[in-house]
Amino acid sequence: MSWQAILQAGALALALFITVPPLGNYLAAVYGARHGVDRAPGERVFGPVERLVYRTMRIDPRREQRWTAYAASMLAFSMVSVLGLYLLVRLQGSLPGNPGHRPSMSPAGAFNTAISFVTNTNWQWYAGEVSASHLIQMLGLAVQNVVSAAAGMAVAVALIRGVVRAGTNQLGNFWVDLVRTVVRVLLPLCLVFSVVLVSQGVVQNLRGDRVVATLDSGASTTQHIPGGPVASQEAPKMLGTNGGGFYNANSAHPFENPNPLTNLLEIWALLLIPFAMVGAFGRLVGDRRQAKVLALVMAGILVLITSLASFAEQSGNPRLNALGVDQSMSIQQSGGNLEGKEVRIGAAGCGLFAGPTTGTSTGAVNCAHDSMTPLGGLAPMVHMMFGEISPGGVGVGLMGLLIYALLAVFIAGLMVGRTPEYLGKRIQAAEMKLLTLYILAMPLALLGFAATAVVLRSAHTYQAGPHGLSEVLYNYASAANNNGSAFGGQNTATTWYMSTQGVAMLIGRFFTIVPALAIGGSLAAKPKVPVTAGTMPTNTALFAGLLAGVAVIVAGLTFFPALALGPILEHLKL
């Protein structure tokens, strides 16, 4: 690694250090304000827009919901979104705003795409250049980039309310949380970020492809210069941890990620809100050290995984050395394993993006993950298998780590023989049952479908050897964790993969959110127990270690055998 690459990572950390705390405070103010009682920040600007939406919906924003109604609202909204998006992509060929004449999607393709964007996964079986019209990108996909993120943040806030409140069954109002997140948080951030991206070269127009004759007439080729409303989609793609590219190459495409500055800003944007949500949590529970512990665990795992990916890629692919390829780093070249990578980003820059994009549920890529070295590819795969808690998708990442925190206090409670407590709430059988459901949903979908795929002859669309198993594991890990990045060498545009990955995405999203909301409801009803000498503090470094240990053990026990036959075996065979 060059010293510049290390400083680049330092610049990212610094940018987050400066921007996360103020945004966390702002989020806490937005979510802490009760409608009609407190004034949320920016009331003068945003208030009228929100009231207009509430009037359109004919809902009373002051009425709060029990966890069941909150979950029902979230599910109803997701279902309407899936149906709406399904119709849009099915009809795209006959709709206007389609200068490139993209055809309508098949039923299986539309099923997969609709679920993918509504569950904040943004898995793409298709290539944007040939499969999505400008209208669909704006009206369908970009909308879900914003609202699926907002739905994730809303449910995290409901869970926080469950921890904070006592003796009530009210968790807030889903519609208010949803609309506030869109209007007061995501849209203003997206507006500013997309203009910054345009200023650096991300395109923003409504044209189709321009076809030009290339400079070298001997090459006798024409080049398509694509157009599209890219920047306005790129901003929520990163800020909302979505990750679905406008173009097939995603953030490796020069029109999505034109230079090293946009590259760093995109990484910053995808980490910003997940960490800020932790800051908001600290404010809302009134103990910022609790938030620091969670942020420490998130950052610790993130740094380890990102370092592994960066070092592995910068070290290059040993197989190429024997072929007379120079992968060394010098003043004249950045070196490393450059298959599937861009010169302006480099091997280390690929690792710096691959870590955060899989620790959150983003799944945008600035290099081809499938062509990473075995250890370089193992890093993002394992990162997803942690359940995306470092720092996780917007909202749902915090939710995931809070669930792990409950598990950690439970295990600690078992060890000392006391009833476990977290933030003054007793963790009892009801919560533990729901928590088990939460923890089991993702591995069950991932390993279940992956195991079926490898024994089905018709699902054999992966490369030969252990790398093929890595592809299957990676792609189901991506679906079941709502990530969306891919080991793209495998053909997943078959009916089997489009449908099973659609189901895996649904399980990964809703079989975690609904149990978490139920836990929130159950905790809200409990009284606060006073802190005594026997209470285990959860705002200490010791608890951070325990929490990280629990996360590592759960993921390790679940996935190590599969990983041993995939990326680890491939590494040993190098």
Place this chain on the structure above:
Amino acid sequence: MRAFVRQLRPALLVFVALTAICGVVYPLVVTAIGQTAFHYRANGSLVRRNGALVGSELLGQTFTAPGYFHGRPSALTDTPIAQVSGASNLGPTSDELAAAVRQRVTAYRAENGLPATQLVPVDAVTASGSGLDPHISVANARLQAGRVATARGLPVDQVMALIAHHVDGRMLGVLGEPGVNVLRLNLALDALRSNQ
């Protein structure tokens, strides 16, 4: 279940309202700002020569003539309606990858008159992430300089100087990696000829 059904009406209404805000108003506002304030960037950083469009400074092109610098191998695929960006996605231990690289190494040495012991820069023999990488490494450009100079009847020193002049360095000194923009370099070569 009744609770769920009761939520469908507000769900539908908020879906429509948010689609209007996020899917129509927001992207059109960004388009208006982009087209007014950053017209060149928003439209793809297009490069023209004598009025004719020759490409985008951000997108790599295919060059095969010996008098032009060549860009990186590309996995760009042509379809009847568009060109699809992307990578080869070949795994690190794939035989297909090894075969492709072996063949590219041989071709690179032959094309540039390099000895069989010459190590070839990795960016010259690996496919890029987008298939549209506008850059090559400085090492790659310098190894091609002799060929380009011979084909154009220019002194090698002049071509080397031109390369040095077209390096996009790290931004702010630490961000990203340096590279040579191939299209801009080749346009500069052509401009050299027309000035003589």
